[in-house]
Each structure stands twice: as C-alpha cells, then as structure tokens.
Amino acid sequence: MNPSAFKFxxxxxxxxxxxxxxxxxxxxxxxxxxxxxxxxxxxxxxGSVTVITxxxxxxxxxxxxxxxxxxxxxxxTTGSGAGAQTLTVRGVGGNRVVFIxxxxxxxxxxxxxxxxxxxxxxxxxxxxxxxEVAKGAASSLYGSDALGGIVVITTKDPSDYLKDSSxxxxxxxxxxxxxxxxxxxxxxxxDLGDFAVSAVYSHRDSEEVQNYDxxxxxxxxxxxxxxxxxxxxxxxxxxxxYTLDYFNQTIEQVIxxxxxxxxxxxxxxxxxxxxxxxxxxxxxxxxxxxxxxxxYEQQSDQISGASTYTDYNDYRxxxxxxxxxxxxxxxxxxxxxxxxVVYGVDIDLYDTTRPRLKTRILADGTVDFTDQKQKAFxxxxxxxxxxxxxDSISFNNSAWSVIAGV
Numbered sequence: 001m002n003p004s005a006f007k008f009x010x011x012x013x014x015x016x017x018x019x020x021x022x023x024x025x026x027x028x029x030x031x032x033x034x035x036x037x038x039x040x041x042x043x044x045x046x047g048s049v050t051v052i053t054x055x056x057x058x059x060x061x062x063x064x065x066x067x068x069x070x071x072x073x074x075x076x077t078t079g080s081g082a083g084a085q086t087l088t089v090r091g092v093g094g095n096r097v098v099f100i101x102x103x104x105x106x107x108x109x110x111x112x113x114x115x116x117x118x119x120x121x122x123x124x125x126x127x128x129x130x131x132e133v134a135k136g137a138a139s140s141l142y143g144s145d146a147l148g149g150i151v152v153i154t155t156k157d158p159s160d161y162l163k164d165s166s167x168x169x170x171x172x173x174x175x176x177x178x179x180x181x182x183x184x185x186x187x188x189x190x191d192l193g194d195f196a197v198s199a200v201y202s203h204r205d206s207e208e209v210q211n212y213d214x215x216x217x218x219x220x221x222x223x224x225x226x227x228x229x230x231x232x233x234x235x236x237x238x239x240x241x242y243t244l245d246y247f248n249q250t251i252e253q254v255i256x257x258x259x260x261x262x263x264x265x266x267x268x269x270x271x272x273x274x275x276x277x278x279x280x281x282x283x284x285x286x287x288x289x290x291x292x293x294x295x296y297e298q299q300s301d302q303i304s305g306a307s308t309y310t311d312y313n314d315y316r317x318x319x320x321x322x323x324x325x326x327x328x329x330x331x332x333x334x335x336x337x338x339x340x341v342v343y344g345v346d347i348d349l350y351d352t353t354r355p356r357l358k359t360r361i362l363a364d365g366t367v368d369f370t371d372q373k374q375k376a377f378x379x380x381x382x383x384x385x386x387x388x389x390x391d392s393i394s395f396n397n398s399a400w401s402v403i404a405g406v
Contacts, residue, residue: 050075052131054156062125063176063183063204074135089135092148100142101153102243103288104270105348107296107319110377123247123268124225126172126185127200129156140405143346143386157241158196158231161189168198179221181206200227219253219262241274259305270294284328292323309368314357322349336396343389350382 052068062068065085066077076088086109089097099106101123132152142150161168168189175182182205189198204223210216230242246269253262272292280286295318302313327344356374361367390405 048074048135050133050135052133054129057125057128061174061176063174063179063181064125067176067178068125068131069133072133075133087133087151089133089149095145096148097151098142098146098149099151099153101270102155102245102272103274103290103325104272104292104294104323105321107268107294107321108350108352110317123153123245124202124204124223124227126202126225127155127187127227128153129160130154141342141388141390143384155227155229155245156198156200158189158191158198158229161187161198162191162196166191176206179206179209194233196231196233198227198229201225217253217255219251221249221251223247223249237278239276241272241276243270243272243274245270245272256305258303259310261303263301265299266297268294268296284330287326287328289326290323292321294321294323296320307363309360309362312359312361313374314355314359314371316353316355318353318355320351323347338394338396340392340394341389342392344387346384346386346388348384350380350384352382353379 050069050072052062056062057068060067060070065087069075069077069087074090076093077085078088078093086093087097095108106123131154132150134150134152136149168187170185170187172185173183174185183202184204185200185202187198187200189196202223202225204221206221208216208219224247226244226246228244232240232242234240247267249266251262251264255261270292272290275289276286277288278286297319298317300313300315302311302315304311304313324347325344327342330339330341330343332339332341354376356376357371358374359367359370359372388405390403393402393404395401
C-alpha cells in the first residue's frame with residue numbers, strides 16, 4: 001500500500017505596532033537536554049541522540065510515533081495508526097524506556113494481546129517543538145527504568161510563537177493516506193504584557209491501517225487534543241509557566257454487530273506549574289522546578305458473544321501521577337578543565353488500578369451474573385524518589401570529555 005499525505009496550512013500573524021512579518025529561525029545546531037539534563041548543542045552530546053524537530057514533523061507529515069521515526073533504523077515502533085504505540089530503542093523497549101513530556105513522566109505501558117495495549121502514543125503532534133531520543137542507558141539521571149533510553153517530548157511555549165509579534169494564529173488541514181486520517185488544527189498565541197498565552201487544538205478522524213490484502217478488522221478512531229500554556233515573566237531572570245494538556249481518543253470496532261464489538265476510550269490530562277530562575281548563587285547558576293499532576297484512564301467496553309451467552313466486559317486501566325522535581329545547573333571553569341554540573345531531586349508518586357468487570361447474559365435473556373470481578377494484575381501505589389549529580393568535564397584544547405554521574 002502506498003501511503004499518501006498532504007497538508008494545507010494558513011498562518012495569520014497579527015502585529016500590533018510593527019510591520020515585520022513573523023519568521024521562525026532555523027537553527028543548525030539543535031539544543032538538546034535529554035543526554036545531560038542541561039542545554040547543550042547536539043554536536044557536543046556524548047552518546048547517540050536522535051532529534052526530531054517541528055520542521056522534521058512538517059516535512060515528513062508525521063502524525064504519530066511510527067511516521068515520526070520511520071527513517072531511523074535504530075528505533076522501532078509497535079502499533080500503527082490510532083492503535084497503541086511504543087518505541088523500542090536498539091532492541092530495548094517497554095518500561096525500560098522512559099517517556100517524558102514537558103518535564104512530566106508519562107503513563108506506564110503494559111503488555112497484552114499482540115503488543116502494548118496501553119502505549120505511549122497518547123499525545124498529539126500538533127504543538128510539538130522537538131522530540132529527543134537518547135539511545136542508551138541513562139540511569140544515573142533518570143532512574144533504573146531508563147536502561148533502554150529516554151524519549152523527551154517538548155511542546156512549544158507562547159514565546160516560541162511570539163518571536164517578533166504580539167499575536168499569532170495558525171490553521172491547518174491535513175490528510176494521511178495510510179490510515180485515511182483527516183486532521184484539523186488551530187493554534188493561537190497572544191502577548192498580554194507580563195503574561196503570554198498560547199492554545200493548540202487538534203481534531204483527527206482516522207481508521208485502521210490495512211495490510212496488502214486489506215483483510216484486517218476495521219475500526220474508526222477519533223481524537224481531540226488541547227494544549228494551553230500561560231507564561232508569566234516575573235522579572236528578567238525568573239519565569240512561571242502554567243500548562244493544561246488534554247488528550248482523548250475513541251476507537252470503535254464492530255466485527256459482528258452485537259456479537260463482537262469493542263469501544264475504547266483513552267483520556268489523558270495533565271496540569272503543571274514550572275518555575276525557571278537564572279538568578280545565580282554560589283550553589284547554582286540557574287535552576288528549574290516543577291509540580292505536576294497527570295491522570296490517565298483507558299476504558300474498554302467489549303461485547304463477546306457465544307452460542308449460549310453474550311459477555312459484556314468493562315476493562316479499565318487507570319493511573320494518576322503526582323510529580324515533584326528540581327534541577328540545578330552550575331558551570332565551573334578551571335585552568336585545564338571546564339565542568340558542567342547538574343544535580344537535583346525527582347519524586348513521582350503513582351496510583352495504578354486495573355478494574356475488570358464482566359456481565360453475562362444467556363441466550364434466553366436471563367442475566368447469569370452482573371459486574372463480576374475478573375482476574376487482572378493488582379493495583380499498586382508506587383513511589384519513585386531519586387537524587388542525582390552528574391559532572392560533564394571537558395579538557396581545554398582537547399576534543400576529549402568525561403562524564404561522571406551517580
């Protein structure tokens with residue numbers, strides 16, 4: 001099957017007191033944070049990092065993880081279309097690859113059926129500024145579940161839209177032939193003096209990705225995403241940022257009406273407060289703190305019929321995450337070596353439940369049982385608490401560098 005895609009975009013930049021047109025700067029040396037937790041140029045990173053920029057997403061007409069990384073042979077995706085997706089980095093995947101979006105850890109994945117039914121694709125590419133994949137162990141900075149690598153997703157802030165103007169509006173329509181996806185996006189940003197606000201809304205309507213014989217079970221999928229950010233400039237060196245991130249996707253599959261049907265509803269929303277300070281002290285040059293709360297719920301209603309009964313299944317996966325973190329950076333220059341020290345604390349508190357209920361109705365209409373609990377993995381309260389320090393040492397007049405971390 002030869003997928004086809006096209007996208008039409010209309011941009012209106014509203015200028016108050018300025019006749020200059022909005023233009024986005026294309027930077028050759030991409031700035032990344034995944035490998036070291038401090039900003040550095042990609043060419044200076046020790047280790048292998050793949051970077052997908054917003055320009056790459058536009059150029060490749062990417063709509064999900066699969067289309068985003070289709071040209072990187074070291075990164076494989078499971079799932080396609082609107083189905084659950086996750087990444088395998090150099091053969092390591094699952095919960096050994098940490099996914100972080102705007103500083104927040106995303107929901108866990110669990111295996112079931114043919115793959116990760118709760119995957120990591122529950123976000124929309126609209127508004128994404130950059131995706132970084134650090135390929136290799138990074139346990140000293142992110143914990144033992146980062147043995148396979150880190151995927152860092154960064155979305156655009158209001159200041160990214162308001163480069164040289166006080167207002168920004170963008171509308172886009174797209175079509176992707178592999179999953180017959182029709183997409184509509186609208187983005188708006190406004191400078192309000194000490195405040196700046198941006199909002200990105202997207203709607204997508206798609207169906208299954210078929211094989212060559214086109215004999216796979218079909219489904220219809222719809223998704224809505226909303227990303228709202230407020231930036232408050234406290235002074236020249238301190239900034240507050242408030243984020244609301246919402247995503248909902250519904251999939252309906254009817255193989256045999258009233259005999260084999262599935263309706264799946266996935267909802268993920270997050271609230272976050274970020275604080276950035278570049279007020280230098282003896283202990284640090286700048287620091288970043290975040291408080292966040294994320295809630296993910298997958299609800300799968302299934303009808304499974306047999307000759308003598310019909311089962312109505314209510315399967316769910318629910319996970320709430322409270323996150324607290326602080327990251328400090330300090331640069332030290334010596335006669336023969338330069339040091340970039342990063343240290344901090346991460347606290348993530350997980351509340352995970354897996355309710356599974358079944359109702360059975362016999363062929364004569366008799367109710368055999370209602371909301372019977374089914375076996376599933378148990379719920380869990382999980383506390384992840386980490387403290388770390390890392391020193392990136394570069395030698396003057398030399399291309400060699402050393403990284404030490406614990």
